[in-house]
Amino acid sequence: MSGGRLPVEPADLRVFFEPRNVAVVGASANPTKWGYYIFHNAAAGGFTGRLFPVNRSGGTLFGHPVLRTVEDLPQGEVDLAVVVVPPDQVPGCVEGLAGRGVRAVYVVTGGYSETGAAGAARERELAALATRHGLLLAGPNGQGLLSNPVGLSPQMAFARPPRGGLSMITQSGNIGATLMHYAHVGGVGFCRLISVGNSAMLGIEEFLAFLAEDEGTTAVALYVEGVRDGRRFADALRAAALRKPVVLLKGGRTPGGAAAALSHTGALAGNADLFGRLVEQLGAVVVPSLDRLFDVAAAFASTTPVAGPRVGVVTVGGGWGVVAADAIQEEGLELPDLPPPVVRELDAVLPDRWSRRNPVDLAGDIGPGTMHRCVQAVVECGAYDAVIHLGGGLVGFAGGLMRESPLYPDQGLDLVVEEAARRDQRLGEALARLAGRPSCPLLFASDAAASPGAAQNPGLAALRARGAP
Amino acid sequence: MSGGRLPVEPADLRVFFEPRNVAVVGASANPTKWGYYIFHNAAAGGFTGRLFPVNRSGGTLFGHPVLRTVEDLPQGEVDLAVVVVPPDQVPGCVEGLAGRGVRAVYVVTGGYSETGAAGAARERELAALATRHGLLLAGPNGQGLLSNPVGLSPQMAFARPPRGGLSMITQSGNIGATLMHYAHVGGVGFCRLISVGNSAMLGIEEFLAFLAEDEGTTAVALYVEGVRDGRRFADALRAAALRKPVVLLKGGRTPGGAAAALSHTGALAGNADLFGRLVEQLGAVVVPSLDRLFDVAAAFASTTPVAGPRVGVVTVGGGWGVVAADAIQEEGLELPDLPPPVVRELDAVLPDRWSRRNPVDLAGDIGPGTMHRCVQAVVECGAYDAVIHLGGGLVGFAGGLMRESPLYPDQGLDLVVEEAARRDQRLGEALARLAGRPSCPLLFASDAAASPGAAQNPGLAALRARGAP
Structure with missing residues (x-):
């Protein structure tokens, strides 16, 4: 003592x-x-x-x-x-x-x-x-x-x-x-x-x-x-x-x-x-x-400090967006709407059912390229001090669970898992590059990050979002 | 709609x-x-x-x-x-x-x-x-x-x-x-x-x-x-x-x-x-x-309803006990002290440094038999409506991480890991029997339950405690 x-x-x-x-x-x-x-x-x-x-x-x-x-x-x-x-x-x-x-x-x-x-x-x-x-x-x-x-x-x-x-x-x-x-x-x-x-x-x-x-x-x-x-x-x-x-x-x-x-x-x-x-x-x-x-x-530990309270959210699943929006506003932070040019930009690449608001709900669309383009548009539009990305790494995550399937490796599941891992790696690397810019920190939250295979999910697992699930 | x-x-x-x-x-x-x-x-x-x-x-x-x-x-x-x-x-x-x-x-x-x-x-x-x-x-x-x-x-x-x-x-x-x-x-x-x-x-x-x-x-x-x-x-x-x-x-x-x-x-x-x-x-x-x-x-889902607010805590580590005690009292629940007969009973089996209060801090002692005897004494003494056990499965958990060690399986680590798993299984089975009694529900919280190997941790991983880490 x-x-x-x-x-x-x-x-x-x-x-x-x-x-x-x-x-x-x-x-x-x-x-x-x-x-x-x-x-x-x-x-x-x-x-x-x-x-x-x-x-x-x-x-x-x-x-x-x-x-x-x-x-x-x-x-x-x-x-x-x-x-x-x-x-x-x-x-x-x-x-x-x-x-x-x-x-x-x-x-x-x-x-x-x-x-x-x-x-x-x-x-x-x-x-x-x-x-x-x-x-x-x-x-x-x-x-x-x-x-x-x-x-x-x-x-x-x-x-x-x-x-x-x-x-x-x-x-x-x-x-x-x-x-x-x-x-x-x-x-x-x-x-x-x-x-x-x-x-x-x-x-x-x-x-x-x-x-x-x-x-x-x-x-x-x-x-x-x-x-x-x-x-x-x-x-x-x-x-x-x-x-x-x-x-x-x-x-x-x-x-x-x-x-x-x-x-x-x-x-x-x-x-x-x-x-x-x-x-x-x-x-x-x-x-x-x-x-x-x-x-x-x-x-x-993993991001630069956020300059203001304006948070943008991009989510693969609607429910995650709802829960995150609640958490953000309950912390006293703001969820400004998407600027009209960003809405037009995303309209061009997303299926008709996307949310057209912040949180940006991609409604399950996780096609290659699309995700990165949407996140980039939100990060670069200047309307947000920080962007949270929900559900990253899900493709590889699903692939990892598929590897434990009783049907693996018959039925070509091994090829599907490999392709999923490749897609996820490309996306992870692209998002990690976006996240490296100090002007608008990009945070990630995803079930994938809490999975036993998280370490194999490049660029995504290292960051976890404040206040998001 | x-x-x-x-x-x-x-x-x-x-x-x-x-x-x-x-x-x-x-x-x-x-x-x-x-x-x-x-x-x-x-x-x-x-x-x-x-x-x-x-x-x-x-x-x-x-x-x-x-x-x-x-x-x-x-x-x-x-x-x-x-x-x-x-x-x-x-x-x-x-x-x-x-x-x-x-x-x-x-x-x-x-x-x-x-x-x-x-x-x-x-x-x-x-x-x-x-x-x-x-x-x-x-x-x-x-x-x-x-x-x-x-x-x-x-x-x-x-x-x-x-x-x-x-x-x-x-x-x-x-x-x-x-x-x-x-x-x-x-x-x-x-x-x-x-x-x-x-x-x-x-x-x-x-x-x-x-x-x-x-x-x-x-x-x-x-x-x-x-x-x-x-x-x-x-x-x-x-x-x-x-x-x-x-x-x-x-x-x-x-x-x-x-x-x-x-x-x-x-x-x-x-x-x-x-x-x-x-x-x-x-x-x-x-x-x-x-x-x-x-x-x-x-x-x-895994326990019977608790009849009252009196919570007893048994922990392998002191810090977990402190955090749990805070969470319990902040939820409006009570932490009644250990009845003197229980203190005497535990004095007989625990090293001198144990806490002598609720939370029962075993101060790192996880010797075979002792843990089960302590938990049983607290569950059966009648002073508590529910008992929370913190840190269960740690021996097997450590063993699981040891299996990933670069020194495994040389150096006899395989034998240590096997013995740890056996000890943990015996303890898990004994605690699961205690937990099966409806009179005083026994809840578990442990790092081990959140580990990738949790499914191999019998009797412990299936239960998670409310409000405890």
């Missing part, structure tokens, strides 16, 4: 996300231990530096020789150590790591301030120890970290989202794991994630300052249960939100949630309404649920 | 969902036509009756001989025909079908009241024609239907949810498709679905009355854009909601949404607030979004 603070510059924290080589102390060959999963996930990510598992058992783990003690680490070559040993072994381990020239330590081990006064005292001692040795300390009681640009994932969570711009700071390991899982399934690109745990030394504030300057990070998702020093938090949040979008979910808004947070990370949750209003004044976006945290942060 | 109405009894509509044999008129070998997808989906579902594709081209389609005209159908043997021919051919087709003893016709073809006054006139003529011939008519301008108990799915949508108790009536084909897709991915069981389209003869009211009496349907999800006759709708909804849970999403709550609905199904959307309050007075549950429609309807 407290402890010494080194004077830390944002750039100093790069060592957590771009270390040369990494030790995992407590890496285990026993698959009932977290040390097994954490080292597996570190080893499976494609990290280009060396990984050193440390465990008194010796042997090898996933092909890496296991060092018996931290004293066996090569002097001055390991920047970051992830520690997952029992609490009584943590202090000795930290001292040993400092002796080998390690600069940053992430402590996964729990049993600190979240367990009461004795644990809080142990946590203060841990932070003081790290400070004495000039070590940067993250955790304890966190689930680990992710740094996708260097393929580093020493953590408990198994989801592996693709590389991208979304970064996350979370006071709950499993909330972080859930967001990574959403991104894994939905094909949304992740940059960094850190589970700050009890924040004995480094917490939300320090990592916010790092991400604000981090080139790979285009938006930050934040899960907060409690804040220790309101002024420091407010300063850090305001500074970060000036540089890039920050989306925040507050856990512990209700008395029951606040009580749960207290026994979870030892964080004291304050008045939620007041907190939410303060956060919005500081320039961050407050969301009420985990789903929304993901949708909004992912949309921010 | 209107038309003749036969005096219809709910049981009469069974012919749409349990026909002996089915014709698909306009079934096509051309994979750019809806008639191709609709017949594929009908043929791929395992329907035990005979399927008759009809198309003047002849030949065979997915192994079924194609009849050249409806006159070639065997007299008196086909109960249901799904029609997907151009609008000008529909009337002749309907007359021909009546002549072969067909009792019910589902018209997929669009171009009716959704296109304006001339289309509305065509629609009235179609309904009058069906009435003259004593035919039951669904549609036009619908995407099809699903009847999982008999493996019948003549429709455009490709998702194939497992069999179960959730049924849906939708005024939008693609909203229905999205719900089926959520259920397909999440492993939620579906019973019937009907896309009512423009409801020239049979609409929401008639199908509600059928589902209310349908034994296989345990809950009804309803997507409504507009209602033609408020009194008839109110009567049908009240009668249905008295018999089983009905969950309703209204499209067209905002001016933009209402305008989109008008050009979509020709439905007039009224005052949304008033409508919502009326619907709740009639005993249905109103939800604000498609995600919520799915979550709430799926939860109702």
